[in-house]
Amino acid sequence: MNDYGKAFALMRDAAQGSWRDYSRHAFVEGMKDGTLPHEAFLHYLRQDYVFLIHFSRAWALAVVKSETHEEMLAASRTVNGLISEEMKLHIGICEAEGISQDQLFATPERAENLAYTRYVLEAGYSGDLLDLLAALVPCVMGYGEIGTRLASQATSETYQDWINTYAGEDYQGACKAVGELLDSALTRRIGADFQASPRWYRLCRTFRTATELEVNFWQMGLTP
Numbered sequence: 001m002n003d004y005g006k007a008f009a010l011m012r013d014a015a016q017g018s019w020r021d022y023s024r025h026a027f028v029e030g031m032k033d034g035t036l037p038h039e040a041f042l043h044y045l046r047q048d049y050v051f052l053i054h055f056s057r058a059w060a061l062a063v064v065k066s067e068t069h070e071e072m073l074a075a076s077r078t079v080n081g082l083i084s085e086e087m088k089l090h091i092g093i094c095e096a097e098g099i100s101q102d103q104l105f106a107t108p109e110r111a112e113n114l115a116y117t118r119y120v121l122e123a124g125y126s127g128d129l130l131d132l133l134a135a136l137v138p139c140v141m142g143y144g145e146i147g148t149r150l151a152s153q154a155t156s157e158t159y160q161d162w163i164n165t166y167a168g169e170d171y172q173g174a175c176k177a178v179g180e181l182l183d184s185a186l187t188r189r190i191g192a193d194f195q196a197s198p199r200w201y202r203l204c205r206t207f208r209t210a211t212e213l214e215v216n217f218w219q220m221g222l223t224p
Ligand SMILES: Cc1ncc(C[n+]2csc(CCO)c2C)c(N)n1
Pocket: 048, 051, 052, 055, 078, 081, 082, 086, 139, 140, 143, 174, 214, 217
């Protein structure tokens, strides 16, 4: 199992079945064995491009909600990685498939997509960095776990580029950095024994809701 820090492991275990539904969704299994229809994958990528726009805004809000230079650095690095790397990956794949950048930008946003990113933004608007991170973390770490598992279990090369992106050293390093940010932000605001705080339950609930919104996002991917 990948090591993305203490708090993430606890939150994931508290999310139980929802985490499993997310990380082993039929969409993911279809990328593993190559049976995912190409049309569904392209539909997912277009929606994901819109998702990343709002997700970048949420990480930019993490800069706003930071209390230390270290926190600002970690959050701003993620904003930069998202805009300069991950969104570029989508633009590149879509262009190769004949979908222009203008078309990509104009993709009508599906309700499942909108619900997820606005939920994350709202967690940040109305709370502090911890509330925001609890909503952001399932997305970051989930793809890290899925990428690693598919890199060792895939039986088809069809979705290898996608798998390699998330299984790769760069992305795995980013997951570790976010895990450290989460642990240190919790310790700074609540104390080393953060699990004993009354806030912990609410943070775990936010994490689980975001995980369930990821499940809905995969499901949307299966229904172009
Ligand atoms: C629905 C959906 N969930 C998660 C990711 C993965 N992801 C989103 S932002 C980011 C970079 C670090 O925050 C990564 C890896 C995605 N692309 N789409």
